[in-house]
Amino acid sequence: MIWRSRCCYPPYNSAVAKSNDISASEYRARKSKDYLKPEEVYECEKFRIRDSYGMEVSEELVEKLIRAIASMEAILSEPGGTVVDPQSNREYPSPPKIVADKDRSERDKLPLSMDWGNYSARWLARFNLGLHDILKRLVKGEEITADDPQLVRMTEIAIQCAAHIKAILGFTVPADCQPIWLLATLVEQLGLKLANRKEGPRGEQVKIYSLAKGELVFALHVIAHREQKRARQFATRGFSLLFAIVLTAKSSELEIANCLVSTPPILV
DSSP: OOOOOSOOOHHHHHHHHHSOOOOHHHHHHHHTOSOOOHHHHHHHHHHHHHHHHOSOOOHHHHHSOHHHHHHHHHHHSOOOEEEEOTTTOOEEEEOOHHHHHHHHHHHHHOTTOSOOOOHHHHHHHHHHHTHHHHHHHHHTTOOBOTTOHHHHHHHHHHHHTHHHHHHHHOOOOOTTOOHHHHHHHHHHTTTOOEEEEEESSTTSOEEEEEEOHHHHHHHHHHHHHHHHHHHHHHHHHHHHHHHHHHHHHHHHHHHHHHHHOOOOOOOO
8 A cells, every 4th residue: 555645835844843752663553444534544654754764753854865875875785796788798787775674675565566766777777877976976065067077988888878867767868068066966866965166367267166064964864864774774684683583403302302201111
């Protein structure tokens, strides 16, 4: 059942932010229901956002989509390896585990649906454009200009692959695409913005671009929360697996011990 609204507008944002808090068990129980009251939908959405972002839910926070920051986390991650096309023998980078797992999870939960996220395809499109390397530089605090070699190369690829970018990333690349416009469009999809300053003498000033601090700090905070959450889940699964192994071993020992105990003869 899909109960989450895709439309975020002021009345909705306010309703979510002001709704009551619910527990994780209540959230899981409601997800299995066929129908939820409007106030229950708001409460579930509030829990999902707080769980995803790791902070108190405000109207402004509701407007920020976790998908954007998840995409940023994905493109900053290293590829999971390489895959070889059997027809052309060309090698392609495979998506990071967090991306592949998300695709697999969505297909497992919605096997009859064709409206899957295709997160791997979007990751590959951004990676092949060169956004992985450029974004890593920007996150480290580097600045960039319109004539940066990596950015110029990214623009050339984008113009050549405009049809694919439109289909996968959802925006049109103009024939006279400018490097900074392209970079701004790509980082905006990740919940980020570009800031700029001018450098040089009057009449010869050059604009230098970097990531806006507010959006970057917020995104890094959310990514850190998501990493900690995954680590806790991994530790919990590991403990559960270890407990199951120990329990199985104890059961086997008990069965063996029972086999070794013979029934004494009955004396008449």
